[in-house]
Amino acid sequence: MSAGAATRLDAMSVMPEVITENTVHVLDHGFVRLDGSMATDLSVVNAARVSFARRKEEMDESDEGLIRFLMRDRHGTPFEHNSFRFHIRAPIFVAREWFRHRVGSFNEFSMRYAKATDDFYVPEPEDVRSQVGKPGAYSFEPVDEELAERTREELRDVYEHAFSTYERLVDAGVARELARSVMPVGAYTEFFWTVNARALMNFVSLRAADTAQREIQRYAEAVELFFAEKMPVTHAAFVATGRVAP
Numbered sequence: 001m002s003a004g005a006a007t008r009l010d011a012m013s014v015m016p017e018v019i020t021e022n023t024v025h026v027l028d029h030g031f032v033r034l035d036g037s038m039a040t041d042l043s044v045v046n047a048a049r050v051s052f053a054r055r056k057e058e059m060d061e062s063d064e065g066l067i068r069f070l071m072r073d074r075h076g077t078p079f080e081h082n083s084f085r086f087h088i089r090a091p092i093f094v095a096r097e098w099f100r101h102r103v104g105s106f107n108e109f110s111m112r113y114a115k116a117t118d119d120f121y122v123p124e125p126e127d128v129r130s131q132v133g134k135p136g137a138y139s140f141e142p143v144d145e146e147l148a149e150r151t152r153e154e155l156r157d158v159y160e161h162a163f164s165t166y167e168r169l170v171d172a173g174v175a176r177e178l179a180r181s182v183m184p185v186g187a188y189t190e191f192f193w194t195v196n197a198r199a200l201m202n203f204v205s206l207r208a209a210d211t212a213q214r215e216i217q218r219y220a221e222a223v224e225l226f227f228a229e230k231m232p233v234t235h236a237a238f239v240a241t242g243r244v245a246p
């Protein structure tokens with residue numbers, strides 16, 4: 001690798017120094033990291049009780065009942081007075097699915113300004129699957145060992161070729177914003193996502209479900225862990241009401 005290329009690689013999207021605590025590793029090179037939060041069960045209770053000019057400093061049993069009632073009767077707005085700020089590293093195809101969730105704020109790593117990552121998603125052999133059935137009712141079956149390995153090899157070959165082409169074009173002076181055209185959707189990207197509990201529950205409801213693609217399911221499960229840790233009563237009520245966002 002040339003000295004110039006090495007310098008540019010310093011600006012790659014990987015930020016290992018911040019991947020310490022509050023991080024759940026997902027897939028082969030991804031993670032969900034809770035960068036910050038302002039999220040408690042009490043925020044739900046106080047948002048609801050302001051209707052009666054009441055405010056609590058601590059949760060009690062009646063407040064837990066109130067949260068269950070709000071969830072069950074789909075009074076959704078008291079679940080909006082909180083926020084979770086996540087830092088996520090995921091393949092581009094997962095990020096595309098994620099960005100469809102309009103309620104929330106996103107900022108993504110830019111392949112115009114920094115060099116693309118050379119980390120690409122290669123599924124574990126047990127995650128290589130076939131697709132059986134009709135749209136809306138697919139089932140995903142494991143494939144034999146030989147096909148699983150061949151798939152992984154084919155992916156690696158394409159990734160290697162794509163990335164070396166990208167590097168060659170950048171080294172030759174082509175703008176990153178154009179050279180990135182060769183990058184496959186299995187390349188990793190990074191983004192920040194800030195979301196309130198109501199929209200987070202909608203995301204988890206749709207994306208941690210069996211009907212969601214397996215890769216985003218793993219991310220949604222990681223998001224749900226943080227949600228359950230910060231807002232345990234709200235999370236339990238969400239689960240008890242069939243995992244439907246209020």
Ligand SMILES: Cc1cc2nc3c(=O)[nH]c(=O)nc-3n(C[C@H](O)[C@H](O)[C@H](O)COP(=O)(O)OP(=O)(O)OC[C@H]3O[C@@H](n4cnc5c(N)ncnc54)[C@H](O)[C@@H]3O)c2cc1C
Nearest residue numbers: 097099100101102103104199202203205206207211212213
């Ligand atoms: C299994 C699965 C398969 C999918 N397949 C496809 C596909 O093939 N093609 C495709 O394009 N997308 C697909 N999607 C994406 C899907 O259509 C939604 O865009 C995505 O799940 C975001 O959901 P949402 O709109 O509920 O979330 P958000 O955008 O976060 O919205 C949250 C809620 O706010 C309300 N809301 C937001 N915006 C509006 C609005 N403009 N008008 C009224 N209410 C609004 C709604 O109540 C909504 O549920 C798929 C999603 C899943 C889970």
